[in-house]
Amino acid sequence: MAQGTHEKPNRPVAVKNVATRLVKTEPTKTCKLFRKFMELARRELWTKEDPGHSVDWKDDRVWGKIQKEGRFYQADEMLVSCGTVTVDQADSTRPMVLVVYNKNIGIYQLPKGRKNFDEGNLEAALRETSEETGVAVQPLRLRFGSRSTPPRLAPVETTTRVTKYGLEDKLTGITEALCSEAVGGNPDPATGAWRHIYWYAAKPLGDTKRDESRMTEEEDRNKFSTFWFPETEAIARLKLQDEQYMVRLVFATIRKMTASDWASSHEQEGWQKK
Template sequence: MALEDPDTNPNDKVIGSWLNTIDAKMLFLPAHNITMSCGTVTLDLARAKVLIVWNKRYQIYQLPKGRRNIEETMLSAAVRETYEETGYRVKPLQLNIATRATPAVREPGQGNPLVTDGFVSTEYLGGCLHEDPDAAGSTKTTFFYAATADSTAVPETDTQEEWEKLVPSWIDISDAATTLRFKGEVAAVMKAVEDARKTGLTIGV
């Protein structure tokens, strides 16, 4: 039996149209058709460099990233994958990142802003969405986090999976746009730089 409609109001038609639009565009994907990948934009702030990898399989430069393990947090996955693919133990950067996540504690009268800004956190910078070339019918979303490491340090070896053929490299941040294969990853680097500066961090000498 259908539920009875609650009390109506003058805006019912507008709200109904809005809900119908959401319903028409809403899509459910089962977990096996969603690939969740997590990676980092790792910066050496003092030397204005960013950590990338050379993918021998595809012959391209890209940011370090990989699939999340079951019950692993997204940030932990991003840090772990970066370590496995590059040999560097990176540290998450706390930045002033505008986000749609809500603050744990709200000041009186603050309400519920659509975008939370002005909070220093390790929230993700953003995400890249595309079809997963390794899994037919799957949508892949890669969440990138800001991190930092010393580009002069010697990376650990034998950290990659047996099938991975990746070579870590540090490049000048200014060369990211002409080096990275994907524009979305270039945008992730630029977002990390923007948020670092917004936080008050100095990049380069």
């Protein structure tokens, strides 16, 4: 679920015939479904077959607009961060959100941090949450729409190999390495790097109490305090609007879940544990 910010990003505008202006249409059922959530904004979406938003891909002006509005970044100009909205007892009447207080800058935050080499975004989000809060977490399966594609083939088993990397330059935050990370892709205020945050819904994996043995960095143990808050208090305390938005979005999705959805979610967790 993921996004780093709820502000509307620039995107190539679909055109009708050869015009480059946006043509307004009636909101789809999907738009209406999401717009009913209070204080949650959503981009206007349409289907690929919508005649009011057809694109003439043979028109050079379309490609010119895409080229003009494109943004290109090298790997050392990018910063990928992953975090969670971790909810305890999401299917109960009193769900609670996991939040940290950053003593260094004096604000409440959702747990997040940079991904490691050869680490998936979800893995990074779960690891960073555990390291910053001292609470082990696992994915929270919720029902919502995604533009990821369903797998078509059975996964192929591969042999895991350990890859050695160089040391991080603490001044720049860059590590030179032979790797298969993305080679390019909201600036990070500390470094100027392009920052993209991937957010995931999660839940505790066992005890909800802080266990500092899970916090591998002494800096994190000293910097962060761990709290569980109700939805409204978490939103009130969080400093960043994008993090407030993510909490609202997760809880709006939780409230749509049916008893059948929860049963299916728990069943899938059981399959993975076998």
